[in-house]
Amino acid sequence: MVVESSFSIEDSKYDDDGHIKRTGTWITASAHIVTAVIGSGVLSLAWAVAQLGWIGGTVALLLFSLITLLTSILMTNCYRYPDPVHGTRNPTYMKMAKSILGGIQYKFCGVAQYVSLIGCTIGYTLTASISIVAVKKSNCFHKYGHEADCDTANYPYMAIFGIFQIFLSQIPDFHELSWLSIVAAVMSFGYASIGFGLSFAKIAEPGHHVKTGLTGLVVGVDVTSSKKLWSTLQAIGNIAFAYSFSNVIVEIQDTLKSSPPENQAMKKSAITGVTITTLFYALCGLLGYAAFGNNAPGNFLTGFGFYEPFWLIDIANIFIVIHLVGAYQVFVQPVYSLVESWGSKRWPKSTLMAKEYDVRIPLVGIWKMNMFRVIWRTIYVIITTLIAILLPFFNSIVGLLGAVTFFPLTVYFPIEMYLAQAKVPKYTATWIGMKLLSGFCFIVSLVAAIGSIEGIITELKTYKPFD
Template sequence: MGKAAAMEVSASAAAEAGMMVGHGEWRDDDGRARRTGTVWTASAHIITAVIGSGVLSLAWAIAQLGWVAGPAVMLLFAFVIYYTSTLLAECYRSGDPCTGKRNYTYMDAVRANLGGAKVRLCGVIQYANLFGVAIGYTIAASISMLAIKRADCFHEKGHKNPCRSSSNPYMILFGVVQIVFSQIPDFDQIWWLSIVAAIMSFTYSTIGLSLGIAQTVANGGFMGSLTGISVGAGVTSMQKVWRSLQAFGDIAFAYSYSIILIEIQDTIKAPPPSEAKVMKRATMVSVATTTVFYMLCGCMGYAAFGDKSPDNLLTGFGFYEPFWLLDVANAAIVVHLVGAYQVFVQPIFAFVERWAAARWPDGGFISRELRVGPFSLSVFRLTWRTAFVCATTVVSMLLPFFGDVVGLLGAVSFWPLTVYFPVEMYIAQRGVRRGSARWLCLKVLSAACLVVSVAAAAGSIADVVDALKVYRPFSG
């Protein structure tokens, strides 16, 4: 989608920059800019989107569920995400998988296969969720920046020192950085940022895993229990239920990327092989890689801290030393989230800019651009994207609840965007006969995931309500 918007609003600027836009070698079969993505760039985009801040909450999630249900739920979500992503990948082209009409965005795919009110419903859910993810990543980045300062403070003044500080300045700093990177016009031109971010995600995940192993060895064995946190000291029966449900939302958020799958697929170069085949390979590589990391990080975090596992493994200060290694890990988180933020917000940027280009096709404030390296500057892009980043920053300062926000985002987006729409589009596109075995299996899968999403959302909302009772806005 990002490429489509950039081509619609910046053809004149591209020509002025000497990119030979009019030449055939720069065009795809539908006249749009030639795509250059491969299975590896697509995998980098997915890993950047998937191995995000969500990995840091997995030890806490397993602590709520225990050694039996925790890993089982993670494997179940991995399978569901992979399967529904393969269904969604099939919906990128209408008709022939190599020559059919391309659907450039998730909404385009819904429009081509389902149509009607479902298109508007999909748009509202998708873009609201992308906005929410941007908020969640702003919160997570500020917490990691604050953790660097606190880790140094604990090292100098001792672990009992409160070392309190506000996260608000760090949210503002993160927002300023995002204003700059938001001037990169589309998905295809942030591949290098995704690769850097993916490397950073492996860096901090590996550090978290290593610290968990070291702590487990120091403890003399694995902590935790088969059923997770026990009802008793500080935990009521109802809190146990809500937290267990929130854990489902945390795990769903940690795996979620379907909302931008079509947009990532639109960066893959023209067939052969078909974009769907390349995307399925990228999905398999990415989901397998992230599942291994998730199992290791989540399980070793739980083994290290048991029922006391923090909701953020590297910033909840279960670990204090070596402080410099924590600094490296949290710096890697920040760099990763800079890239992940861009991966998730590019579809919103492109949607608004395509609408504006259609609404005011001759508006100089939209079409006139200045290219500077990977950046594409225009009055409209600078104004609108800056306003968007400012909005996410302000909302983040109002709601700095990392674990609760992560769980709620995962719960709200999981069923409609990861399961319902892919299943319904696949049934419509392939003409799956109503009442057949495949139709029944797909419907049962969708219904089961709906129950999980509703339950997880209820648990996360309960925790957000509890947090709001004692929270003062902007005191962060």
């Protein structure tokens, strides 16, 4: 049954600025953060640590954890401007940059943010299909042996993932995604726990001995000097970007109810989310390196660092897929919101844009359907799925996009907005410290981008469409 909705504004349903009343808490925001941060990239951290060694790997994990936490806390006070508690709300990252920095900077911010978000959704489509294929391979290896030819095309699974996203994309906005983020966060705990649990079991095996080192792979023994250089750059980039959730942090904070003040609740969420992330990253990265040593695979669940118990590998990869279903929605919502907000302002009286219908779905409840939302979001998912199918090495491109956007989104804009919001005088100790941190992270982004470009060039040499 379809019934046209009434648009009378009720105080109980709307905030004082006319937007739908926010109901999020620090717990739901923490779930959003964990969902956004702990991706399946956690399973490649053993490889990253192998490139850097015990010293470099441990330092990198802790350093980028602290940098991410610091810049996230700085951003929480910029949600309202000019006063962090009673000022005007900035519901999106781009709006925040426009309010505080203005000029051309906010446009650059918008480009960096949305390029990053779109790249993530394409990368998640590809990564989810790899995990689905890993389930089939795991069962095949168990049945026919580890040397069997168990290769399986992942294109059909990208299409299936895309179909799921078409349905889930009809969830109107971030405010109704809390349940999905909580499920996804639980899934990330699940497969990360299986990953470091299997690593611990491998370490405990009788006679287990692998080669590890304080500086990782040894030049002249494990790799050439040039390979060591490129892999080190990629490993630093992988760890730095593994913590990044800045491209959705403002939108996450915008889900929080106004009491207690959003900046207080979001600081608690940021500390909780980054602490949980760091714990799991350290367990997977360091235990994974102890388990596999310098021969750590790129992903020890889909790259078959483990073969048995095959059913546990299957469960872990299913958890990855479920997590990516939720993470896709967390990252794509700002993209949807941008286009829909623009459309509403451009054609405010259009029935296609404005009219909503209440659709009763058995066992689910009322779904508010808007025709423009249905059409636009469906087209977006189809296009990004096709790109993932046509460019199966897109994860390398996403790595490059991450390298390019890490510095502005995670470091530069948070620091510049904080300095402007807090009116920090130039050349004071705080000002100099922030500028030095910004410069250091710029260098990290630059070297990681160089490493990603080298990886893309290498993959293009052997790229065969639909192979």
